[in-house]
Amino acid sequence: VFGWKHELLIPPRARRFFGWAVLPYLVLSMGMGFQSASVDNWGHAGGLLGGWIMATVLEPEAWREHRAPNRAWRRIALVVSVMAAGLVSWQGPTLVGIRSFSEDGVTSFRPRSWDEEWTLTGDRGWTSRTRRATWVRHAGIHGKPQSLEEAVEILLQVVDSSATHPQVLYQKEREVSGHAALEVGLTFDLGDAPHIMTALLIPRGAYLHRFHLHAPADWADRYAGLAQRLFSRIELGDPPALLRARSAAAAAPRNWDALVAHGHAAGDAGYPKEGAAAYRQAVAMGGSRSSIAARGWLNLYAGYGVGMKTSDIGRLCVQYSDSVPVLLAAVEAYERAALDAEARALLEDASLRFPGHFSVERARAVRGL
Numbered sequence: 001v002f003g004w005k006h007e008l009l010i011p012p013r014a015r016r017f018f019g020w021a022v023l024p025y026l027v028l029s030m031g032m033g034f035q036s037a038s039v040d041n042w043g044h045a046g047g048l049l050g051g052w053i054m055a056t057v058l059e060p061e062a063w064r065e066h067r068a069p070n071r072a073w074r075r076i077a078l079v080v081s082v083m084a085a086g087l088v089s090w091q092g093p094t095l096v097g098i099r100s101f102s103e104d105g106v107t108s109f110r111p112r113s114w115d116e117e118w119t120l121t122g123d124r125g126w127t128s129r130t131r132r133a134t135w136v137r138h139a140g141i142h143g144k145p146q147s148l149e150e151a152v153e154i155l156l157q158v159v160d161s162s163a164t165h166p167q168v169l170y171q172k173e174r175e176v177s178g179h180a181a182l183e184v185g186l187t188f189d190l191g192d193a194p195h196i197m198t199a200l201l202i203p204r205g206a207y208l209h210r211f212h213l214h215a216p217a218d219w220a221d222r223y224a225g226l227a228q229r230l231f232s233r234i235e236l237g238d239p240p241a242l243l244r245a246r247s248a249a250a251a252a253p254r255n256w257d258a259l260v261a262h263g264h265a266a267g268d269a270g271y272p273k274e275g276a277a278a279y280r281q282a283v284a285m286g287g288s289r290s291s292i293a294a295r296g297w298l299n300l301y302a303g304y305g306v307g308m309k310t311s312d313i314g315r316l317c318v319q320y321s322d323s324v325p326v327l328l329a330a331v332e333a334y335e336r337a338a339l340d341a342e343a344r345a346l347l348e349d350a351s352l353r354f355p356g357h358f359s360v361e362r363a364r365a366v367r368g369l
Helices: 012-017 019-034 041-057 064-095 148-160 217-231 240-251 256-268 272-285 290-304 310-319 324-336 340-353 358-366
Strands: 098-103 106-111 115-118 124-127 134-141 164-176 179-190 193-204 207-216
Touching: 012 019, 019 041, 041 064, 106 134, 106 217, 148 164, 148 179, 148 193, 148 207, 164 193, 193 217, 207 217, 240 256, 256 272, 256 290, 272 290, 290 310, 290 324, 310 324, 324 340, 324 358, 340 358
Parallel strands: none
Antiparallel strands: 098 106, 115 124, 124 134, 134 207, 164 179, 179 193, 193 207
16 A cells, blocks of 8 residues: 555655555465465455555655554544454354254254364264364254253253253243243353353254353353344244155045054144144054054153044044054053053053053053053
């Protein structure tokens, strides 16, 4: 900039080192920076922009009449720099660039410049360039619908597997895309350093979506705003497995396999009535494998408490009286309906009809029978 503004002040033989002559070196320097992950290109860009601005407004000190304006510009630059530094120090983590990605029917965001790697919870996540904070997005599927309380216990178990002394600091109910969610604050020790984790747990049927950001305790407050910013962008859609099952069932409404797959996927995704309708239709079709659909229907009711009448439980017990899996699923369905006497009677009858059967005896032992 000095070369452009004051070419006539530069000795002729030195002019080739100023002005446009500097541009190839700037391009080369910035280009080399972009080739290396360890170079702070934002720092270089800031120095380039700041130098360009200051060189534009300042004049050579040898010009006496420009000393007062130069002094004013330097003071303005100092005030702006201090204010900018304060803003970054106060709100820096909330200014981190983020990018969206979709997985398992969930759209969420992650910090754009963070490095992808394994995390302390055993999940793939993203770690900040300072190595002080880690963001994780995980989707797990369990054998039955998960409650908010069970989701917290699962989180504590996951953290406890790699850290020590995990404790809940707070819990706050939220809602994400119409689904109940829970924000949880945890503290734990990693090595000798205390850490704080801010997590968002979203149980949806058998799925448990877990999002969390953790950092050393003395840095946690600075990343709290980024965690809330990432939480607020999460959107839940239907899992791909359910979309495929719906499509297959619609294309072949009399296909037994498609109906059972639809019932299973709908139950996992938190749509018990939709799943029960598919299982009911599969049971009505009969056949040698219909007991599988009956067991799925009973398990669905045991998990959600909807999609079946108690009379349906008794009917299935009679229809599939020779199937131990169906009878044991019926025991759990009766228990879900608070019909404990019927459940115990069914279990005792199964013990007499199938003496020594391992699954039956284990179910009796669990219930103290």
